[in-house]
Amino acid sequence: MVSNKAELLRNEIPLELESVELGEEGVTGLVLVDVINGFCTVGAGNLAPSEPNQQISAMVEETARLARIFCDRKWPVMVFLDTHSPEKPEHPYPSHCLAGSDESNLVPALRWLEREAGVTVRRKDCYDAFIGSMEADGSNVFVEWVKANQVQKLLVAGVCTDICVLDFVCSTMSAKNHGVLEPLEEVVVCSKACATFDFPAQVASETKHALAHPQELMHHVGLYMAKARGATVAGAVSFAAPEKP
Ligand SMILES: [Zn+2]
DSSP: OHHHHHHHHHHHSOOOOEEEEEOSSSEEEEEEEOOBHHHHSTTSSTTSOSSOOHHHHHHHHHHHHHHHHHHHTTOOEEEEEEOBOTTSOOTTSOSOSBTTSGGGSBOGGGGGGGGOTTEEEEEESSSOHHHHTBOTTSOBHHHHHHHHHTEEEEEEEEEOTTTHHHHHHHHHHHHHHTTOSTTOOEEEEEEEEEEOOOBOHHHHHTSTTOOOBOHHHHHHHHHHHHHHTTOEEEEEEEEOOOOOO
16 A cells, blocks of 8 residues: 555656766765764664664665765765754654764764764754754855865765755755855755655554654655755766776
8 A cells, every 4th residue: 555655656746866977077075964873773762763674774885885985086075963952852853863872973884984084074953954054153064065175066865865865955955046055066866875764654643743754755755855956866876987096
């Protein structure tokens, strides 16, 4: 029944995934959104999967592959980590990824990124990493990262496709159109390197005030909405052969 609904949605809002090759010209940057224990590691917290999840495992594997390639080529990487203080809960979700907890740290497969030169790590306490990049003086760490590295193409990956990834893509596309993200030209969202959580309607109906969140559908909707903001949506990305030194 669930897959019939997924099929119906795919017919109603069809989305063709593109093949994207990176590294042909200009600087390509990678943004990883919340690939942290609290959302990806089984049993790690209130919003972590309670059992192994294929979409999430595949996303972790693919983001680790992408991060390795970007670091090997010395391309800029920015990593966002959802991190909250207990006094500022994030409605409507239960307490998650508290500062100082392992929930708010990168998953084991990506932990090495913290020690890499050229990787910018930013903790954020809200859905939208673009907003979470704002400092008290109005400056924006993400905008400065784009400009300092002269990022022309941006690859976005992580969780959740339809929440934090989408919010970040929406704000980035608006900022780009507003003329404050030069020289950024293109934002690519990679389906294989994104995932969302599964909370089927049947389960939600038995839980007070819960919003249903069927994984397959919401992942599709997240990608579709990113496309509707002008982002390129790729099934998977490949890389041009590295330049000879
Ligand atoms: Zn959060």
